[in-house]
Amino acid sequence: MAQARPDFAPRRYGVVSACDGGLLEVSGLALPIGAQCRIAHGRGSLSAEAIGFRNGHTLMMLLGDPVLLRPGARVRPEGRPGMVPVGPDFLGRAVDGEGRPIDGGRPIATALDWPAGGVRAGALDRARVRVPFDVGVRALNALTTFGVGQRIGIMAGSGVGKSVLLDMIAHGADADVVIVGLIGERAREVSDFVERHMQGAKRSRSAIIAVPADHAPNLRIRGAMLATSLAEHFREQGARVLLIMDSLTRVAHAAREIGLLLGEPGAARGYPPSALATVTKLVERAGNSAASGGSITGVYTVLADGDNQDDPVVDTARAILDGHIVLSRDLAQRGQYPAIDIAASLSRVMNDIVTPDHAECARRFRAAVATYEANRDLVLMGAYRAGTDAQLDRAIAMHDRLTAFLGQRQAEVIPLAPSAAQLAELMRDEG
Numbered sequence: 001m002a003q004a005r006p007d008f009a010p011r012r013y014g015v016v017s018a019c020d021g022g023l024l025e026v027s028g029l030a031l032p033i034g035a036q037c038r039i040a041h042g043r044g045s046l047s048a049e050a051i052g053f054r055n056g057h058t059l060m061m062l063l064g065d066p067v068l069l070r071p072g073a074r075v076r077p078e079g080r081p082g083m084v085p086v087g088p089d090f091l092g093r094a095v096d097g098e099g100r101p102i103d104g105g106r107p108i109a110t111a112l113d114w115p116a117g118g119v120r121a122g123a124l125d126r127a128r129v130r131v132p133f134d135v136g137v138r139a140l141n142a143l144t145t146f147g148v149g150q151r152i153g154i155m156a157g158s159g160v161g162k163s164v165l166l167d168m169i170a171h172g173a174d175a176d177v178v179i180v181g182l183i184g185e186r187a188r189e190v191s192d193f194v195e196r197h198m199q200g201a202k203r204s205r206s207a208i209i210a211v212p213a214d215h216a217p218n219l220r221i222r223g224a225m226l227a228t229s230l231a232e233h234f235r236e237q238g239a240r241v242l243l244i245m246d247s248l249t250r251v252a253h254a255a256r257e258i259g260l261l262l263g264e265p266g267a268a269r270g271y272p273p274s275a276l277a278t279v280t281k282l283v284e285r286a287g288n289s290a291a292s293g294g295s296i297t298g299v300y301t302v303l304a305d306g307d308n309q310d311d312p313v314v315d316t317a318r319a320i321l322d323g324h325i326v327l328s329r330d331l332a333q334r335g336q337y338p339a340i341d342i343a344a345s346l347s348r349v350m351n352d353i354v355t356p357d358h359a360e361c362a363r364r365f366r367a368a369v370a371t372y373e374a375n376r377d378l379v380l381m382g383a384y385r386a387g388t389d390a391q392l393d394r395a396i397a398m399h400d401r402l403t404a405f406l407g408q409r410q411a412e413v414i415p416l417a418p419s420a421a422q423l424a425e426l427m428r429d430e431g
Contacts, residue, residue: 014075017057022216023261024048024060026075031058034116036080042076047098048075048283049218061218061258063098063288065400080113084226086233087112091177094194094208097223102305104283112230116222118285119323127288129322129349133297134416136172137165139340139406142420143362144325144347145354149288152250152347153248153317155309155338156327163189164303165327165338166246166411169299170197172413175205175242177234181227182210183220184250190338202341217254221278224251228285235294243296245287252279252313263266283320323347358420359428369402372397401426 014029016039031037031050037060048064060075085099087110088164094103101108105269129147146152161224170178180197182190190210197206207230209221224245231243245251249255255275256266264272286298302317302324309326317325325345332339351359372395378384379396386393395402405426408414414422 009290010020012077014058016069016071016075017071019066019071021261023056024045024062024063025054025057026060029058029077031077032081036079037075038078039069040071040076041068041150042170044380049222050081051125051218051258056264059262061216061261062337063216063219063222064387068289076158082116083113084229085110085112085224086114086117086230090207090230091205092198092203092207094198094210095188095226096211097211097215097219097226099226103198111198112233114233115273116225116229118228118232119224119280121289125290126350127295127307129288130353132353132416134172134403135176136174136413136415137168137338138408138414138419138422139338139342140169140325141414141416142347142405142423143365144323145340145358145416146297146347147349147353148297148322149286150322150347150349151283151286151300151320152323153300153302153321154325154327155302155304155317157304159328160327160329160332160369161337161339162303162327163246165340166191166244166299167196168338168408168410170242171202171205171411172239172415173295174243174415176239177231177241178202178206179227179231179234179241179243180206180208181224181243182212183224183245184210184211184249184253185228185246186212187212200284217257220254221258224282228282231296234287235296236292238292240294241296243298245282245298245300245305247301248279248282248317249301249305249313251282252276252316255279271312276312276392279313279316280320283317287314293402322349335405337407337410338408340406342366342406343373354420357424361423364427365402365405365423367391367393368398372399372402389401398426 014026017027018025023284031069033050035050037048049061051056051061052059089108089110096102129149131147131148133148154162209223209227211220234241252275256271259272259274286296288295302314304314305311323346326341327339328341371392
């Protein structure tokens with residue numbers, strides 16, 4: 001067995017010269033942005049990442065707690081800058097933003113790595129979305145049909161059911177590999193998600209990357225990049241990948257923290273340009289690959305702060321994604337789950353991947369729901385006289401059946417074909 005050659009090269013190191021609000025200045029060590037380092041302190045060590053440089057000093061951010069950090073601490077580079085570990089060893093595992101297990105299992109040993117920022121492909125190297133993607137949720141399958149390789153957002157305020165809908169999609173989706181990035185969420189949600197989805201046959205095709213809200217902002221971004229890089233690796237193998245990111249807003253918040261630390265101006269309601277650019281770059285990495293035949297179907301949650309659909313992150317996501325699902329707090333308060341606002345939701349590829357009859361039934365369903373909602377107050381007050389508007393009369397007569405069609409139990413899975421058949425039957429009765 002061949003022995004590894006000893007490394008006699010001098011080991012480089014720098015020293016911590018300043019620490020200000022989570023931003024470290026390191027002197028004597030020139031490193032590229034994205035490089036990781038180990039900082040010695042006492043009997044232990046801390047991890048940090050290079051995020052910039054200024055006046056001959058490298059600017060770094062800790063990946064952990066700065067307690068006990070002292071001036072003059074030695075900083076040594078480690079690993080390959082800009083690369084993250086990938087490979088089949090991640091399937092069936094739950095890891096943190098650095099690829100270390102959080103499920104109590106053995107360390108992940110893989111010799112494969114992938115650029116953290118992705119491999120840039122030409123616009124024409126992305127194949128078109130041509131095939132429907134089954135997510136197991138009747139309202140989505142029938143009325144906002146997803147396509148293989150589509151990027152779609154789930155947009156709502158807090159506590160309206162984004163995580164529950166994601167749970168239903170992860171449970172019912174027809175995919176070879178499911179990569180879930182839980183970025184900036186509550187630790188309790190992470191443990192619940194791992195317990196539900198890391199069991200049985202689903203475990204062997206799933207990987208979870210979890211970075212809770214109390215972790216450093218650069219670690220949250222690394223978690224999102226690791227999840228996307230894993231998805232790109234499996235797409236390169238020709239697999240049909242479902243990438244779930246919860247949430248894109250927390251990634252933007254992390255990028256905002258880093259941008260403000262580096263002195264960028266807060267342009268759009270406190271978000272520096274780099275924060276919104278981070279969201280765009282992350283989303284653009286999903287899609288179909290013409291070369292390998294694989295695909296990444298991306299589902300991203302977007303938190304609308306204060307239910308504001310004009311929030312900069314919501315607006316940026318809506319512009320770059322191939323569709324959006326809007327969850328309504330009013331519908332949730334009425335007891336409709338999932339609380340999908342069909343009139344406000346849209347899949348931009350639906351008409352290209354479903355039959356004309358399916359598209360027409362969906363259009364008529366939307367029209368009936370929108371007509372009823374626009375006149376709901378008049379109907380409930382008794383101010384509307386039957387026979388005044390034929391379309392509203394039909395919408396009132398069908399309201400209970402339309403609402404029942406949109407509802408679904410969390411553990412229930414309704415495939416694409418039955419969803420379309422039930423929609424056609426419902427609208428045929430209406431006609």
